[in-house]
Amino acid sequence: MEEKTFDTLGHHYIAEASGCDPEIIGNVAKVQQILVKAAEVAGATVWAVSFNKLPPSGVSGVVVISESHISTHTWPEYKYGALDFYTCGDTVDPEKGLFFAIEAFGATSSHITEITRGLHEEDNVYFHSFITWEEEFNKNRRNLKMHKDNNGSDTESLQDNPKD
Numbered sequence: 001m002e003e004k005t006f007d008t009l010g011h012h013y014i015a016e017a018s019g020c021d022p023e024i025i026g027n028v029a030k031v032q033q034i035l036v037k038a039a040e041v042a043g044a045t046v047w048a049v050s051f052n053k054l055p056p057s058g059v060s061g062v063v064v065i066s067e068s069h070i071s072t073h074t075w076p077e078y079k080y081g082a083l084d085f086y087t088c089g090d091t092v093d094p095e096k097g098l099f100f101a102i103e104a105f106g107a108t109s110s111h112i113t114e115i116t117r118g119l120h121e122e123d124n125v126y127f128h129s130f131i132t133w134e135e136e137f138n139k140n141r142r143n144l145k146m147h148k149d150n151n152g153s154d155t156e157s158l159q160d161n162p163k164d
Contacts, residue, residue, distance in 0.1 A: 036063055056077070085098045109136050111132070
């Protein structure tokens with residue numbers, strides 16, 4: 001039997017990030033920096049950014065990229081962040097950006113669903129497929145740190161923690 005191959009138009013990742021650092025996911029500037037950097041890590045082109053405080057203490061935001069979008073809603077009181085990465089085409093690596101964001105949120109684990117969107121068999125009848133899996137993260141691997149940039153302004157960056 002011949003194996004079928006399908007063309008796809010997009011990849012959609014939905015992630016439930018658990019055990020997140022409340023200090024990170026409750027800070028609008030940090031969450032925005034993380035998702036903009038995640039877009040860059042994925043190889044995406046950022047078009048627009050909008051982040052706001054989500055009452056009572058979380059953050060809601062979206063990074064519009066030329067390939068589609070990255071969004072989040074966070075609940076620091078539950079150490080939980082919901083992430084949504086959708087990219088079209090094959091020029092970016094959304095999984096790489098997603099993993100960057102989950103680690104930067106300080107998550108200890110994540111439930112991830114990948115939805116392959118816009119599948120078709122050259123008949124213009126479109127469908128999707130999905131897979132779901134769990135990931136564990138080393139919470140001490142990455143950390144947001146303050147430092148001075150070249151202009152003397154305070155800025156934050158993600159850095160690997162030294163091993164003990």
